[in-house]
Each structure stands twice: as structure tokens, then as C-alpha cells.
Amino acid sequence: MLDRRNICPCYWHKDEIAQDGHCRCHLFVDDKYDPATAYAPVLDQSLQVARANVRLREITIYLTWWCPRSRRTKGLLKKYDVPCREIDIERSRSGAQRAERWNDGNQSVPTLDMRLVVTEPSDAALAGIFNPKARVQSLTMYTTDWCHDVRRARAFLQGRGIPYQDVDIERDPRAAAQVEEWNQGYQSVPTLDVCLVATEPTEDELARILCLV
Structure with a gap:
């Protein structure tokens, strides 16, 4: 004009x-x-809130029955009604070996093996999920080229050197169908499918990793 x-x-x-x-x-x-x-420009205050839509949590805790930190971790998950699988490393040789593999040969407990599927997480939520205590085992981010929130999430991950697989749902029908399954029929992006291992996290760290707060 x-x-x-x-x-x-x-x-x-x-x-x-x-x-x-x-x-x-x-x-x-x-x-x-x-x-x-x-x-x-007005700062989007929502980016300062640990906001994320959690579509899936799968958690396995490697522990011992006598460990106070193990009991506290179980108590936190019970408080938020989060189901988990428990493996006592003193009764499971394969469980002990996995804990040792993740912890430089040490049987450190509790060690948590976690999978999260989260949709449209804020920067604060991403910072909680990718706490230094949480070691990324795998990360797939479902995206589109045009989405602002996707660009923001990419910048967050790249800025912290976090490796990930980027899958454009507009070019991959199977990926689009998976995102729709997780998001009640919607092609919500970014949707992150992440596997993490965390050893001896504090209650606050774990709550933020799991997007409980």
C-alpha cells in the first residue's frame, strides 16, 4: 500500500x-x-511458564529397597499419581548391569529411565526436561517448516547442543498420523518424543524433568 x-x-x-x-x-x-x-513488542509471558502438554510418560526406576533417595523418588511419583515400573538392582542382575552401564560402572540409585512425549513445550518446560541431570538417549521432534514454536524449540535445542531427529509431518504421512494419535486428532507441533536417563535427581529436578510442575 x-x-x-x-x-x-x-x-x-x-x-x-x-x-x-x-x-x-x-x-x-x-x-x-x-x-x-x-x-x-510485548514479551510472551507464557514462555516464562513451564508449560507443556504431556501425552505420554513411561518411567522405570532402578533402585534398592533401603535407599532413602529411592523412597523419596517413589513418593514423589505417587504424589503426582505417575505410574512407574520398579527394578530392584539387588534382585535383578540385568537391572544392575543397566544401572552400571549408565553410571560408569557404579550401581547408583535411583536411576530413572524415562520416555516423554510432550507437545508445544515452553522454553521453561524445555529447560526443565533437559536438565543437566537428564542424559538424552534419543530425541525425535515432529515439526513443520512454518511453525513459530518449532523454530523456537529448534533454537533451544541447537543452542544447548542437544542432538535430535527432525521429522516434518507435512512430508511424512506416518509421522503425521503418529502426532495425531498422540494429540487427539490434531497435528500439533512441535511434538517431542524423548528418552532420558537421570541419576539421583532431586525431587525438584525430577518434577521439572517430568513436567509435573
Whole structure:
């Protein structure tokens, strides 16, 4: 449009608002109107909230019956009604070997093997999921090229050097069908399918990794 420069905020606000209460584009404002701030970008406060739609949680805890941290971890999951599978490494040789493999030969407990499927997580939620205590075993992110939230999630992962597989659901019908299955028929993106291992997380760390808070 040739007169685009005359669209709000235009050159005539100050004088015409003083005289008529509005400018020629009929934007009614009060005396506190300031073009310098009225059109300033507004920070999306939702990005500061640990917001995520959790579609799936699969959790296995490697523990011992006598370990206080193991009991606290079980208590936290019970508090939030999160089901989990328990493997006592003193009764399961294969479980002990998995714990050792994840922990440099040590039988550290509790060690949690977790899978999460989350949709449209905020940056705060991503920061909780990818806590330094949580080691990424695999990560697939279902995306589209045009989605702003996808670009934001990519920037988060790339900025922290977190490897992931990027699957464009507009180019992969099977991936699109999987996303729809997780999201009640919607092709919601980004949807992340992530497998993590965390050893001896605090209650707060685990709650954030699992998007419980």
C-alpha cells in the first residue's frame, strides 16, 4: 500500500489526538498514549511458564529397597499419581548391569529411565526436561517448516547442543498420523518424543524433568 506509512502509528497522532481525540486513522486513545511504547513488542509471558502438554510418560526406576533417595523418588511419583515400573538392582542382575552401564560402572540409585512425549513445550518446560541431570538417549521432534514454536524449540535445542531427529509431518504421512494419535486428532507441533536417563535427581529436578510442575 502506498499510504502504509500513514497507518498507525502515523505522523498525525500527536496533533490530531490533541485536537480531536483521535487521529485520521480513527485510533481512539487516552492522554497517556505514546507511539514510542504503544507498538513496542510485548514479551510472551507464557514462555516464562513451564508449560507443556504431556501425552505420554513411561518411567522405570532402578533402585534398592533401603535407599532413602529411592523412597523419596517413589513418593514423589505417587504424589503426582505417575505410574512407574520398579527394578530392584539387588534382585535383578540385568537391572544392575543397566544401572552400571549408565553410571560408569557404579550401581547408583535411583536411576530413572524415562520416555516423554510432550507437545508445544515452553522454553521453561524445555529447560526443565533437559536438565543437566537428564542424559538424552534419543530425541525425535515432529515439526513443520512454518511453525513459530518449532523454530523456537529448534533454537533451544541447537543452542544447548542437544542432538535430535527432525521429522516434518507435512512430508511424512506416518509421522503425521503418529502426532495425531498422540494429540487427539490434531497435528500439533512441535511434538517431542524423548528418552532420558537421570541419576539421583532431586525431587525438584525430577518434577521439572517430568513436567509435573
